[in-house]
Amino acid sequence: MVGPSGRRVAAFGRPERSAGGGVPSTGAAGGWRRFLDPDGKRPTAFLDLGGWQAGAVGGVAPGSVAGRRQVPRVRAGRDLRGRCAGTSGHPGWGVPWSTCLDVRVFLAAASDFLATDPVGHTILLTEAAYLEATTPGGGNSARGAARVDGGAAGRGAAGVDGGVAGQGGGVGAGKGRRPAVGDDRGFGWWTDEFGVVGAAFVRAPNHPPVLTLVPDEALPSLVDVLAGVRCLGVDGRDAERVASAWRERTGVVLEERFRVALCRLIGLREGVREPGRSRRATQADRELVVGWFHELMAASPGDTSDLAYVIDEPLRYGGLTLWEVDGRPVAMAGRSRVVAGMTRVSASYAPDSDTGAVFAAACAEAAQVAEHVLVLTADVAAHRALGFEKVLDRVTLEVVA
Structure with missing residues (x-):
């Protein structure tokens, strides 16, 4: 996964230990550290320790990088109330959904993915960009x-x-x-086993979440992340799959309330x-x-x-x-x-x-x-x-x- 500074960062995983059982040294100035996937069988990503720190599960937070804006830490792999969102049997790592409350953190992680399909992702792009532009002390006003x-x-x-x-x-x-009172905004993105972002959601203040298309493997944990929501905006191609995932995992029945065409x-x-x-x-x-x-x-x-x-x-x-x-x-x-x-x-x-x-x-x-x-x-x-x-x-x- 490539961070905003252009450096590769670990999307999730744990440090691979050397034959002697210790974590490989990277040197005082940073360096590349290999990470294993949750089952411990193969490397999944690399972390450049020069100026970046790994999140609790998969989020990354930029340190002091010259010429780059700084953003807060990501509460990775947890839902908007701080509970673990994943279904992995390995607590603390291996959870593919990352969430945050700061739109700048979200855009640092997911903007490249959203930009791959500006038509299909129009609502998420414009919502996030507006929120960034109006966030005090941050964002590109353009x-x-x-x-x-x-x-x-x-x-x-x-x-x-x-x-x-x-x-x-x-x-x-x-x-x-x-107003900030009752502000229930939240943002999330899902990464595959190689740390590539493949789905996202935006929850604007006082509004239900809006989703991109979501891969099958990301749906169960998404239901956990968004537990308790009563309304969702989805791509029409995903409506049946999303409703089915909610029903199978929670017993909650979601029905179509409104449909409109994007032209x-x-x-x-x-x-x-x-x-x-x-x-x-x-x-x-x-x-x-x-x-x-x-x-x-x-x-x-x-x-x-x-x-x-x-x-x-x-x-x-x-x-x-x-x-x-x-x-x-x-x-x-x-x-x-x-x-x-x-x-x-x-x-x-x-x-x-x-x-x-x-x-x-x-x-x-x-x-x-x-x-x-x-x-x-x-x-x-x-x-x-x-x-x-x-x-x-x-x-x-x-x-x-």
């Missing part, structure tokens, strides 16, 4: 996300990102800077030309778009979208598009920051519900800055007519009462 996604392919005010992720409903479940822009198709033009919203437009935000929320009772998340952050990075007629703004549409070459078009609203022109304009702008322009929607046909194609489904699984 990274972020937008939570209110979808709808706006034609006529309508609302998107549907939150419901698909298992994180709310209505127009989407946005967060912004939520990718292939080539924007021009519709009927509407009068007006698009422009990027600025701080001077804040009073107007804040008013629209409140109208949007009033139409979606129970939606948890946050003003800072939907309006203020996009204003900072130029992610809000306005449609003007005769110089007067009549509609808005937002997009997430670009993460791993991907962005999602989102949060479309117009007082008269006519969002077609502004949505198309936002898509055109997004295509100029990102390789992958995405939308989460329940209306695949409408988006197909605009030049999108369906990639996959996101499904919300919920515990049967």
